[in-house]
Structures are given as structure tokens and as C-alpha cells.
Amino acid sequence: MRIAQTQHLLLIVCITIALVAAGVNALLQRYLPVTALLASGGVLFISFLLLHIRRVRLSIVVLLGTLIMLTASMQFIGRGAHDTVTSLYAAVIVIGSLLLDRRSFIGLVAVTLLAIAGVVAAEARGLTGSPYEGDFGDWFDLAIILGVTAFAARLLSESLERSRTRIRANQQALVQQTEALRLSEERYRILAANLPDSAVLIFDHDLRYVLADGPELAATGYAKEKVEGRTLYEVVPSSFAEQIEGNLRAVLSGRRFSAELPYGDRIYAYYYIPLVNDRGMVKYAMVLARNVTAQRQAEADLRASEAQLRMLAENMGDAIVQLDSHLNVVYVSPSVRRVLGCEPEDCSGKRISALVSPDDAPAVAAAIEEAKESGATAIRVEYRFRTDQKTDIWLEAEVRLLYDAQQHFEGAILSMRDVTRRKEVEAERERLIAELEQKNAELERFTYTVSHDLKSPLITIQGFLGYLEQDIRNGDRDRALSDIQRISAAAHRMEHLLQDLLELSRIGRVSAELQTVPFNVIVQEALELIAGRIAERRARITVAPDMPPVHGDRRRLAEVVQNLVDNAIKFCDNQTVPEIEIGMHAVVSNEAIFFVRDNGIGIEPRFYDQIFGLFNKLDPRSEGTGVGLTIVRRIIEVHGGRVWVESAGRGAGATFFFSLPTTHTQQHGVSHDRQRTQSIAGGR
Numbered sequence: 001m002r003i004a005q006t007q008h009l010l011l012i013v014c015i016t017i018a019l020v021a022a023g024v025n026a027l028l029q030r031y032l033p034v035t036a037l038l039a040s041g042g043v044l045f046i047s048f049l050l051l052h053i054r055r056v057r058l059s060i061v062v063l064l065g066t067l068i069m070l071t072a073s074m075q076f077i078g079r080g081a082h083d084t085v086t087s088l089y090a091a092v093i094v095i096g097s098l099l100l101d102r103r104s105f106i107g108l109v110a111v112t113l114l115a116i117a118g119v120v121a122a123e124a125r126g127l128t129g130s131p132y133e134g135d136f137g138d139w140f141d142l143a144i145i146l147g148v149t150a151f152a153a154r155l156l157s158e159s160l161e162r163s164r165t166r167i168r169a170n171q172q173a174l175v176q177q178t179e180a181l182r183l184s185e186e187r188y189r190i191l192a193a194n195l196p197d198s199a200v201l202i203f204d205h206d207l208r209y210v211l212a213d214g215p216e217l218a219a220t221g222y223a224k225e226k227v228e229g230r231t232l233y234e235v236v237p238s239s240f241a242e243q244i245e246g247n248l249r250a251v252l253s254g255r256r257f258s259a260e261l262p263y264g265d266r267i268y269a270y271y272y273i274p275l276v277n278d279r280g281m282v283k284y285a286m287v288l289a290r291n292v293t294a295q296r297q298a299e300a301d302l303r304a305s306e307a308q309l310r311m312l313a314e315n316m317g318d319a320i321v322q323l324d325s326h327l328n329v330v331y332v333s334p335s336v337r338r339v340l341g342c343e344p345e346d347c348s349g350k351r352i353s354a355l356v357s358p359d360d361a362p363a364v365a366a367a368i369e370e371a372k373e374s375g376a377t378a379i380r381v382e383y384r385f386r387t388d389q390k391t392d393i394w395l396e397a398e399v400r401l402l403y404d405a406q407q408h409f410e411g412a413i414l415s416m417r418d419v420t421r422r423k424e425v426e427a428e429r430e431r432l433i434a435e436l437e438q439k440n441a442e443l444e445r446f447t448y449t450v451s452h453d454l455k456s457p458l459i460t461i462q463g464f465l466g467y468l469e470q471d472i473r474n475g476d477r478d479r480a481l482s483d484i485q486r487i488s489a490a491a492h493r494m495e496h497l498l499q500d501l502l503e504l505s506r507i508g509r510v511s512a513e514l515q516t517v518p519f520n521v522i523v524q525e526a527l528e529l530i531a532g533r534i535a536e537r538r539a540r541i542t543v544a545p546d547m548p549p550v551h552g553d554r555r556r557l558a559e560v561v562q563n564l565v566d567n568a569i570k571f572c573d574n575q576t577v578p579e580i581e582i583g584m585h586a587v588v589s590n591e592a593i594f595f596v597r598d599n600g601i602g603i604e605p606r607f608y609d610q611i612f613g614l615f616n617k618l619d620p621r622s623e624g625t626g627v628g629l630t631i632v633r634r635i636i637e638v639h640g641g642r643v644w645v646e647s648a649g650r651g652a653g654a655t656f657f658f659s660l661p662t663t664h665t666q667q668h669g670v671s672h673d674r675q676r677t678q679s680i681a682g683g684r
Contacts, residue, residue, distance in 0.1 A: 551660075
């Protein structure tokens with residue numbers, strides 16, 4: 001483009017020179033040169049027009065033809081081929097080298113050289129009006145000079161063309177880069193302008209702002225027009241600039257990282273990103289500053305709320321358990337340590353059955369399933385939990401069932417509390433109620449029995465007092481003595497009844513200090529108390545050695561053995577020698593089970609319960625008041641044990657079993673629990 005402009009300029013200059021020269025020759029009245037110059041100017045103008053309409057080759061041909069015609073005309077009019085014409089040939093060659101392709105340029109050079117050779121040959125042979133005034137060597141030199149000029153001009157032209165190509169490529173690349181930079185900057189600005197609560201900052205290696213944009217930039221009181229182009233220290237306070245200068249230097253060295261720093265009353269999260277060019281070199285440092293003040297405040301509030309909830313969860317009386325739709329544990333509150341005695345992580349991920357005793361797990365699962373089917377939102381269940389110490393504690397759980405918007409079951413939340421103490425109190429209350437009912441029943445039986453058994457001796461005394469009065473009045477001394485004996489026997493019977501009742505009432509109310517005594521010692525003391533009766537019946541007593549010690553009232557426990565042995569001797573057939581065995585049956589937990597076995601008349605199963613009743617006697621003719629086994633049961637129950645009897649039937653003997661604590665335990669009255677014994681003893 002520039003070469004075409006140069007050619008235009010040369011043609012205009014040539015036309016101007018031709019017109020000026022024609023004017024000067026006209027003033028000198030030299031009309032032939034004027035005609036030649038005007039003709040040359042016309043040709044130059046035609047070439048100019050052809051070049052203007054981009055007919056480059058035709059323009060060169062016209063110029064070359066004009067020069068050839070000018071040379072020929074000068075020869076014919078006797079002027080010859082002067083240096084000026086030769087110079088014009090050289091100018092045409094130079095212009096052709098710049099405008100023509102290689103083939104056209106070679107043709108131009110060949111035609112020019114042939115034209116010069118033709119002029120020289122014509123002058124030498126005298127074919128022209130211009131005489132030959134020179135040496136052929138000069139013309140040969142001129143041809144060489146024109147050829148070298150053409151070759152140099154072509155090299156220069158090709159070099160210029162290559163330079164033009166590179167310049168055009170560089171200009172195009174520069175335009176593309178400029179456009180890409182503009183688009184990139186535009187994208188950055190659009191991105192920065194639309195990032196909420198953020199600002200995008202780009203620095204060069206001089207820590208100068210290349211780009212600064214974003215909503216947060218204006219929010220901090222800065223305008224991008226006043227920031228871009230200035231350095232870091234010129235924009236922000238020096239104290240803050242010193243804080244982040246190291247970070248900027250680090251990102252300009254290629255590091256990528258993030259950091260949080262306060263700026264004024266705000267907190268910003270800074271994301272440092274190096275921007276590299278095509279050669280992998282860091283050109284800029286980009287900083288994305290995001291205002292996280294509200295987020296950090298929300299996080300702080302959330303932490304405070306979580307801490308408060310955690311404090312409540314850790315100190316609340318209930319343990320909170322969350323279940324998913326498959327009844328798997330997904331959350332356990334820290335208070336489970338206090339309620340269940342286990343760590344929360346030990347429960348997470350397990351089935352709900354892991355938090356329920358195996359005996360109660362099916363019932364709890366069934367209750368939740370039933371609530372799901374009925375669409376209930378809350379139920380209350382009570383169940384046991386087996387601790388690591390293999391003991392059960394009672395839990396009361398309020399189960400709140402969770403549903404989604406389509407009423408699909410999503411899980412449940414259990415609020416559990418330990419109600420073991422309440423259950424114990426309820427059990428104790430039930431036991432006391434049962435015991436009270438039993439006592440009331442015993443009191444009714446006692447009242448009836450006492451009124452009946454005490455009434456019988458009184459009736460006897462009253463009746464024989466009447467007989468005694470008649471016998472004295474009649475003077476029948478023997479009958480009077482018999483009446484007195486009967487009255488005395490009835491009085492003694494009443495006395496024995498009253499003594500046994502008094503003894504029974506004292507059991508559990510008046511007792512000596514409890515102590516741990518070997519059971520063999522207690523048996524020995526009891527046998528010494530009834531040694532006379534044992535000797536009288538010649539009974540054979542067998543006592544097991546090394547029986548464990550028991551804890552209780554030593555005198556009362558000896559009374560138990562005494563009554564059982566005395567009872568065994570009493571109910572042994574008179575034709576049989578009593579054989580009595582005292583031993584230990586088993587040791588279970590903290591209690592020992594002892595037995596007293598005899599070879600007596602035995603007991604039918606239907607009388608197992610009756611024999612322990614107050615004043616109950618299977619044989620009314622037998623000796624005693626019927627209070628002995630009642631006293632035995634009362635003493636055993638006061639010591640926290642139980643007593644029962646087993647017998648194969650009439651004539652097969654009987655075995656009385658009773659349990660006693662081997663260590664110190666709380667002792668109180670215990671109901672005769674039929675369910676806790678293998679078989680139930682009766683009385684006789």
C-alpha cells in the first residue's frame with residue numbers, strides 16, 4: 001500500500017516537472033522540447049490514471065513504451081540517448097521491481113536492456129540522426145549497471161515485501177491481541193461487576209492496579225477510575241499495604257493461596273491467583289476479595305447457638321436419639337453418657353434394638369410400626385436397656401415420628417429418661433400393697449383364728465367351772481379334781497397360744513444386731529436347744545460340713561433350724577426312728593439355699609400352702625399350736641429369703657428349703673412369691 005502511494009507521488013512529481021520544464025522551454029521559444037515534454041506529461045498522466053485504477057502492469061508498460069518512443073524520437077531528431085533518458089529507464093526498473101511480480105519484472109528488465117542495445121546499435125551503424133559518440137564498453141557498462149540495479153532493486157523489493165508481510169502479520173496479531181485483551185478485560189469487568197459482595201483486583205509486578213472493579217470496591221469508598229494505574233501504597237493505608245504486600249509478592253512468584261484479613265469493620269476472604277502468559281510466566285496477580293463479614297458473623301452466631309444447644313443437650317436430663325427411616329441411629333446427644341452410661345459414638349449407626357433390652361426390642365419396634373401405620377405423630381413407650389455391666393435400667397421414651405410433605409416416614413426422635421428409680425418405687429409400692437393385702441388377709445385369719453382358738457379354752461374353762469361347782473356341792477372330790485385339771489390344761493393351752501402370738505409379733509420388730517455367722521454354728525446352737533427332745537426320740541441328725549456363713553439375726557436363725565428339726569421329729573411315725581439331714585442345696589448370687597430333710601409322714605401337694613398359715617394344723621390332734629412354720633416363714637422373709645417345701649407324698653418324708661443372704665443386704669418382709677420357687681411347700 002505504501003509502495004503504491006510512493007509510485008503515485010513519483011508520477012505526480014514527474015508530471016509536475018514535465019509541465020514546469022515545458023513552460024520554461026516555451027518562454028525560451030524552444031517549441032520542440034515543449035512538445036516532447038507535454039507528450040511525456042500526457043503519458044505520465046495516463047500512467048497515473050492506470051495506477052489509480054490498479055492497473056499496475058499496464059502503467060509500467062505505458063511508461064516503458066513512452067521512454068522507448070522518446071529515445072527513438074531523440075535519435076531521429078539527432079539528440080541521442082542522453083543520461084536523463086537512461087536514468088528514466090533505471091527509475092522504471094526500480095518502480096517495476098516494487099510493483100511487479102517476478103516474471104513481469106524479468107520481462108521488463110529484458111525489454112529495457114534490448115531497447116538500450118537497439119539504440120546503441122542504431123547509433124553505431126548511423127541509422128539514426130544522432131552520431132555515435134562513445135565507446136561500446138560504456139554502453140556495456142551501462143547495461144551491467146542497469147542489470148545490477150534491477151537485481152538489487154528486486155532483492156530490495158522482495159525484502160521489503162517480506163518485511164511488509166511480517167509487519168502485516170504483526171499488525172494483525174497486535175490487533176488480535178488488543179481485541180483479546182479488550183475482550184478479556186471486558187469479561188473480567190463483567191465478572192467483577194456481577195460478583196456479589198466481591199471485588200476483583202489485578203496487579204502488575206510494580207504492585208500497580210491494572211484492573212479494579214466489583215460492587216465491594218464502591219462499598220469501601222473507592223472508585224475504579226481513581227484506583228487503576230496507581231500503586232498499592234498510593235491507594236490503601238500503608239499499614240494494610242504492608243500486610244498484603246508479602247502475599248502479592250508470593251502470588252507474583254507463582255503461588256496460589258487464600259487468606260482472611262480484616263479491613264476496617266469488615267472481614268474479607270482474599271483468593272490470590274497468578275495470571276500467566278503463553279510462555280508460562282506470571283504477568284499479573286489477581287486478587288478476588290470477597291466480603292465474608294455477614295458469613296463469619298452468622299458462623300459465630302451458629303457456633304454460639306451450637307454451643308448453647310450442646311450445653312443444653314449435655315446437661316438435660318433426657319437423652320435425645322434421632323432415627324432414620326430404617327430405624328437406624330443417626331444422632332445421639334452427649335447426655336446419653338449420663339442416662340445410658342455409654343459413649344454417643346458407640347450408639348451411632350446401630351439399630352434401635354441396640355438401645356433396647358432384647359426382651360423388649362420386639363415390643364418397641366412393633367409400637368413404632370403400629371404408629372407409622374396409623375399416622376400417629378407421637379407415642380410413649382417404656383422399656384429396659386441393658387448396660388455394659390449387664391444390668392437393666394428402665395427407660396421412658398417419648399417417640400416423635402417425622403414425615404415429609406407427602407407423609408412418607410422419614411424417621412423419629414426419641415427423648416429418653418431413666419425411670420429406673422420410679423419403676424423401683426412402683427415395684428416397691430406394688431410389693432407393699434401385696435404385702436399389705438397379705439397382712440390384712442393374715443390379720444383376718446389371725447383375728448378369726450385367735451378368736452376361735454382362744455375361745456375354745458375359755459369355753460372349756462367356763463364349762464368345767466360349772467361342773468366344778470356342781471361336783472363341790474355334791475361332795476364329789478374326785479370329779480372336782482378332774483374338773484380342776486381340765487381347767488388348768490385349758491389355761492396352759494391359752495398361755496402357750498399367747499406366748500406364740502407374742503413371739504410372732506416380735507419377729508421383724510425386735511431383733512439383735514445382725515452379724516455374719518457360719519451356718520454350721522447356728523445349726524449347732526439350734527440342736528443344743530432341743531437336745532432333750534432329740535435324745536427322747538433317739539433321732540439321728542446329719543449335718544453337712546463347711547456350709548457357708550450367713551448374715552442375719554443369730555438367735556432368730558437358730559430358731560428357724562430349731563422349729564424345722566422339732567417339726568420333723570414331731571411328724572415322724574412313732575414306729576420309725578427320725579432321720580434328719582441338714583445341708584446346703586446351692587449358692588445363687590449372694591444367697592445360699594439350705595434344706596432340712598426328714599423321713600416323716602410326708603405332705604400332700606395340696607397342703608403345701610396351708611402349712612405355713614397361722615394356727616394351721618393338718619392333724620388337729622397333734623401337739624403344738626400351729627404357729628411354728630408361720631414363725632419360720634416370717635423369720636426367713638424378714639432376712640430377705642424365701643421358704644418352701646417339697647415332698648413325694650404321704651409317707652415319703654418332706655424337705656424344707658429356705659434361702660438366706662451370705663452378705664449384708666437390705667432385709668425386709670417379702671411376699672411368699674410362688675413364681676420364684678421351683679415348687680411350693682405346704683404345711684402340716
